[in-house]
Amino acid sequence: MTSNFSTLILRCSDLKHLREIQAVLTAGGLLLSGSSSVFFHNSLIRAYTRLSSPCSSLPLFSDLLRSGFLPDSHSFSFILKACSLIPARFTGLSAHALAFKLGLDSDLFVNNALIHFHSVTGVIADARRLFDRSYQRDSVSFNSMISAYVRVGDLGSARNVFDEMPTRDVISWSAIIAGYAQGGVSKEALRLFSRMQEEGFMPEGKTLVSVLAACAHMGALEQGKWVHGYLRSNGAKIDVFLGTALIDMYAKCGEVDLGLKVFDEMPEKNLLAWTTMIKGLGMHGRGEEALQIFSEMERSGVVPDDIAFIGALCACTHAGLVDRGHQIFDSMYQCYGLRPKVEHYGCMVDLLARNGLLNEAKELVDSMPMEPDASVWGAFMAGCRFHRNVELAEYAVKHLIQLEPNSSGVYVLLANIYASTGRHADAKMVRYLMKKKRIEKIPGCTLVEIRGIVHQFLVGDTSHAQIKDILMKWDEIEDRIRLEGYVPNKKEVLLDINEDEKEDALSRHSEKLAIAFALISSEDGATIRLVKNLRVCTDCHDATKLISKVYEREIVVRDRTRFHLFKDGSCTCKDFW
DNA sequence: TGAAGCACGC
Numbered sequence: 099m100t101s102n103f104s105t106l107i108l109r110c111s112d113l114k115h116l117r118e119i120q121a122v123l124t125a126g127g128l129l130l131s132g133s134s135s136v137f138f139h140n141s142l143i144r145a146y147t148r149l150s151s152p153c154s155s156l157p158l159f160s161d162l163l164r165s166g167f168l169p170d171s172h173s174f175s176f177i178l179k180a181c182s183l184i185p186a187r188f189t190g191l192s193a194h195a196l197a198f199k200l201g202l203d204s205d206l207f208v209n210n211a212l213i214h215f216h217s218v219t220g221v222i223a224d225a226r227r228l229f230d231r232s233y234q235r236d237s238v239s240f241n242s243m244i245s246a247y248v249r250v251g252d253l254g255s256a257r258n259v260f261d262e263m264p265t266r267d268v269i270s271w272s273a274i275i276a277g278y279a280q281g282g283v284s285k286e287a288l289r290l291f292s293r294m295q296e297e298g299f300m301p302e303g304k305t306l307v308s309v310l311a312a313c314a315h316m317g318a319l320e321q322g323k324w325v326h327g328y329l330r331s332n333g334a335k336i337d338v339f340l341g342t343a344l345i346d347m348y349a350k351c352g353e354v355d356l357g358l359k360v361f362d363e364m365p366e367k368n369l370l371a372w373t374t375m376i377k378g379l380g381m382h383g384r385g386e387e388a389l390q391i392f393s394e395m396e397r398s399g400v401v402p403d404d405i406a407f408i409g410a411l412c413a414c415t416h417a418g419l420v421d422r423g424h425q426i427f428d429s430m431y432q433c434y435g436l437r438p439k440v441e442h443y444g445c446m447v448d449l450l451a452r453n454g455l456l457n458e459a460k461e462l463v464d465s466m467p468m469e470p471d472a473s474v475w476g477a478f479m480a481g482c483r484f485h486r487n488v489e490l491a492e493y494a495v496k497h498l499i500q501l502e503p504n505s506s507g508v509y510v511l512l513a514n515i516y517a518s519t520g521r522h523a524d525a526k527m528v529r530y531l532m533k534k535k536r537i538e539k540i541p542g543c544t545l546v547e548i549r550g551i552v553h554q555f556l557v558g559d560t561s562h563a564q565i566k567d568i569l570m571k572w573d574e575i576e577d578r579i580r581l582e583g584y585v586p587n588k589k590e591v592l593l594d595i596n597e598d599e600k601e602d603a604l605s606r607h608s609e610k611l612a613i614a615f616a617l618i619s620s621e622d623g624a625t626i627r628l629v630k631n632l633r634v635c636t637d638c639h640d641a642t643k644l645i646s647k648v649y650e651r652e653i654v655v656r657d658r659t660r661f662h663l664f665k666d667g668s669c670t671c672k673d674f675w
Numbered sequence: 676t677g678a679a680g681c682a683c684g685c
Binding site: 171172206210214241248279303306340342371373376407441445473 | 678
């Protein structure tokens with residue numbers, strides 16, 4: 099009978115069924131008496147945790163203690179897992195104390211569960227102490243420690259543990275790759291992924307989700323496609339995690355239509371999948387489609403959360419859909435009882451300000467129920483720059499500088515506004531202030547993938563092996579686009595230099611270096627894909643439009659916030675960004 | 676028995 103029930107519990111795949119089994123066991127008096135009592139409690143605790151209901155596990159553990167039976171090492175490892183998931187620090191600490199009293203804390207499984215529990219709920223030093231003192235260790239102990247460091251963003255320590263492991267397994271590799279991917283160190287994540295394969299490990303779904311995130315971050319389309327192909331050729335089931343990661347990768351690598359295809363083929367979509375698709379379309383300026391998907395999501399019964407609303411509002415911003423933005427913003431509370439957060443106000447201010455409704459944007463900022471943060475003022479100020487409104491920009495700057503006194507962005511934006519409206523003395527003053535406060539500009543950086551290898555260019559970069567050819571190519575490009583009407587736009591050059599030098603500085607923007615390199619290194623007619631860390635500057639935007647025409651190339655540029663597709667001399671952003 | 680994965684804002 100015991101084994102019958104245990105099989106039932108083990109195979110149980112839904113909560114309702116599990117509760118029914120528990121009721122039968124209780125009614126039959128099997129839970130609180132007899133030799134199988136501890137065993138049944140353990141199985142139920144484990145099953146509830148596995149079915150994502152760890153809160154139902156806690157009372158079972160208390161019942162076990164009250165009944166007078168002594169929990170065994172299984173009980174402790176299962177309840178600690180539940181406590182890690184909730185997370186329930188107090189119960190976990192009590193379990194730790196009891197395990198210590200019973201001498202079970204040195205058991206390998208219990209100790210590993212304790213390492214995990216402490217790393218999730220407490221101080222990482224506690225987890226480390228348990229790891230260092232453990233009587234015996236296996237790969238799980240090491241893996242738990244790696245992920246503990248990854249969780250707090252301490253990649254150096256995670257890597258040390260990884261390097262010290264006597265034998266690594268797929269999970270060790272997945273954990274360290276996830277760490278680099280989450281920390282934005284995408285290049286190292288991809289490098290480790292190749293090393294993992296060289297050492298003969300087969301990646302699993304969870305590994306590939308992290309790899310795809312790294313590809314998305316870097317704009318490494320070829321490598322991302324390789325992962326997709328790998329999944330297909332292995333007949334792997336694309337679950338909601340992998341599907342979402344693929345959609346995100348395709349969208350962030352400039353191929354949002356391939357993302358749509360993955361999305362349509364997904365048998366099951368959760369809120370994250372919908373949100374990723376909405377945001378992906380929005381980034382490409384396809385606001386109408388994004389909002390259609392948003393409505394479809396609502397119709398399918400998935401309830402949007404505040405992040406989904408950010409996606410929908412961003413889509414309105416990139417497509418200039420002011421009225422729809424207002425409707426969606428209002429529906430947050432009216433339809434779902436969600437109070438807009440400061441981020442949603444930020445989106446609305448962005449939407450209004452970019453569309454020239456600066457006064458309306460200012461009214462919204464002034465009437466917000468919470469203090470506007472730097473992103474709200476930043477959005478407002480970007481709108482002021484776009485529409486060259488110096489007075490309102492200065493108003494924004496006063497607030498922005500208080501909130502972010504050391505951010506270079508504010509100063510750069512302000513100096514650009516002054517320069518572009520002819521107030522050169524003021525622009526100079528801002529530059530002087532930056533120098534005095536030792537605020538450094540974030541250097542512009544552009545990535546370009548050529549045949550699966552990602553090359554990086556910084557502004558004024560001369561470190562690339564082919565830099566001579568690249569600069570020569572730029573001279574040729576500039577000659578050809580000047581014939582089409584290109585005039586270097588010196589207004590946005592911040593450096594305190596003469597006019598000729600300004601042109602020189604412009605021509606060394608990382609985006610131009612990357613395009614010149616791509617033109618040398620890729621086949622005629624191949625699409626060029628760039629990823630930038632900042633927003634595209636006006637001069638690069640003008641130049642790129644003409645390059646797409648003269649060289650008959652499609653150029654896809656992902657900047658800090660959205661995509662630009664340059665083709666035949668124009669851009670999908672309609673000069674609006 | 677245990678350990679690893681996805682969306683937003685800058």
